[in-house]
Every structure is written in C-alpha cells, then in structure tokens.
Amino acid sequence: MPxxxxxxxxxxxRDEIELSAVLHALSDPVRLKIVSxxxxxxxxxxxxxxxxxxxxTKATCTHHFKVLREAGVIHQRQDGTARRNTLRTDxxxxxxxxxxxxxxxxxxx
Amino acid sequence: MPxxxxxxxxxxxRDEIELSAVLHALSDPVRLKIVSxxxxxxxxxxxxxxxxxxxxTKATCTHHFKVLREAGVIHQRQDGTARRNTLRTDxxxxxxxxxxxxxxxxxxx
Numbered sequence: 001m002p003x004x005x006x007x008x009x010x011x012x013x014r015d016e017i018e019l020s021a022v023l024h025a026l027s028d029p030v031r032l033k034i035v036s037x038x039x040x041x042x043x044x045x046x047x048x049x050x051x052x053x054x055x056x057t058k059a060t061c062t063h064h065f066k067v068l069r070e071a072g073v074i075h076q077r078q079d080g081t082a083r084r085n086t087l088r089t090d091x092x093x094x095x096x097x098x099x100x101x102x103x104x105x106x107x108x109x
Numbered sequence: 110m111p112x113x114x115x116x117x118x119x120x121x122x123r124d125e126i127e128l129s130a131v132l133h134a135l136s137d138p139v140r141l142k143i144v145s146x147x148x149x150x151x152x153x154x155x156x157x158x159x160x161x162x163x164x165x166t167k168a169t170c171t172h173h174f175k176v177l178r179e180a181g182v183i184h185q186r187q188d189g190t191a192r193r194n195t196l197r198t199d200x201x202x203x204x205x206x207x208x209x210x211x212x213x214x215x216x217x218x
Contacts, residue, residue: 019215023136029129096215098207106128106205 009069009076009083014091017072022092022099025071030054031064032107035073038087039104046077046084118178118185118192123200126181131201131208134180139163140173141216144182147196148213155186155193 012018026032034052041047049058049065056064065085068074072091076083092100121127135141143161150156158167158174165173174194177183181200185192201209 019212020136020138020141023132023141023212027129027132027136032129032132096211096218099211099215102205102208102211103128103132106208109205 009078011069011075011088012072014072014088014094017088017091017095019096021071022073022096025068025073026103028064028067030056030060031068032103034064034068035087035100036104036107038074038085039089039100046079046086048079048082048084050082118187120178120184120197121181123181123197123203126197126200126204128205130180131182131205134177134182135212137173137176139165139169140177141212143173143177144196144209145213145216147183147194148198148209155188155195157188157191157193159191 026035033054037052038047049061052061054061054064065074065076065083069076072088072095075086075088077086078084087100089100135144142163146161147156158170161170163170163173174183174185174192178185181197181204184195184197186195187193196209198209
C-alpha cells in the first residue's frame with residue numbers, strides 16, 4: 001500500500017520540535033555525518049537515503065533517517081521508491097538560533 | 110573504601126571529550142536542567158548533587174551526574190560524603206567553540 005505509506009511520512013511542525021529530541025538525533029556519529037553531508041549539498045539538491053557514504057546497513061540507515069525526521073532535523077519527500085532528504089535549516093534556526101551551525105562546526109573541526 | 114572510591118572519579122581529558130557523548134549527555138531534559146543550573150551559579154560555587162531541584166530519585170540523579178561527568182561536561186570533586194560539581198566550560202569552549210552557549214540559550218528560551 002504505497003499510497004498509505006506515503007501519507008504516513010510525519011514531520012513535527014516547527015513549534016513542536018523539541019530540543020532534547022534534536023540533541024539525541026545529533027548524538028549519533030552516523031546521524032551527525034548524514035546531517036553534515038546534507039548541510040553541504042547545494043541549494044535545491046535533495047539526496048536520496050542511498051546516496052550517503054555511511055558504514056551501516058540499509059536498514060540501519062533507514063532507521064537513522066527516521067530518527068532525524070521525527071526529531072524535526074530533516075524533511076523527507078517520497079519520490080517513486082526513494083525518499084529525498086533536506087535539512088530543516090530554517091525551522092531549526094528559528095527554534096534554536098545558531099545551534100545547528102555550532103554543532104556542525106564542532107563535528108567538522 | 111572511601112579512598113579508593115575517591116580515586117575512581119574519572120574525568121576524560123579535554124582532548125578526549127567526544128562530541129557525540131556531549132550531545133547525548135545534553136539530550137536528556139533532566140541533565141540539561143542540571144547543566145543550565147550549573148551554568149547559572151556564581152564563579153567559585155560548587156553545588157552538591159542534592160542541591161538541584163530535579164523531579165527524579167536520588168539514584169537517578171546520581172546516574173545523570175555520572176553521564177555528564179563521563180562525557181566531559183562536568184567536573185566532580187569529592188567533599189566528605191558529597192560530590193561538588195562544576196561545568197567544564199573552558200574545556201567545552203575550547204573543544205566546541207560556542208556550542209554549549211547556543212544549546213543553553215535554546216534550553217532557556
């Protein structure tokens with residue numbers, strides 16, 4: 001039932017993004033690597049889950065994307081059988097000014 | 110064997126403080142509240158674990174302080190039967206410039 005599956009992609013609205021959930025989502029090295037990679041793509045790019053170079057199985061990777069999405073860190077859009085991902089940069093910046101940038105700087109230093 | 114117990118208070122050296130461990134330590138609302146409270150005390154103050162107003166049992170609170178210490182977020186000093194706590198502000202600022210401040214701003218906004 002792909003239609004139903006598509007409808008079930010839930011994203012918390014901006015006002016319901018919780019700090020603890022975001023920090024938890026970013027506390028895993030693989031998820032932080034995914035977020036760093038998403039922050040580095042050009043505007044308008046929406047990489048699929050499979051395009052990230054991370055040392056985990058596809059199932060684990062899918063789980064990591066789900067944790068990031070449910071925390072409000074990324075947005076996922078169904079595109080055929082793939083999911084395309086973008087960082088919710090504006091939402092995070094509005095909720096927690098400057099925070100994502102300093103965490104990504106720490107991750108990349 | 111209190112002497113042995115004292116010697117076992119381990120703190121990671123500055124260079125071994127891991128970003129993922131710090132973010133995990135801060136991803137719990139109670140631990141974040143403890144860190145916010147520690148950030149607000151006057152210089153030279155070293156509150157004991159029991160002085161924090163958090164809605165958890167003493168055992169749970171002790172666990173939270175241990176997670177914070179092992180991540181490198183706080184320093185604990187044995188003082189008789191109590192442990193006195195300070196934030197490792199300088200170490201965190203050196204390792205991850207600006208990060209703790211933006212997280213605490215997010216927590217307190």
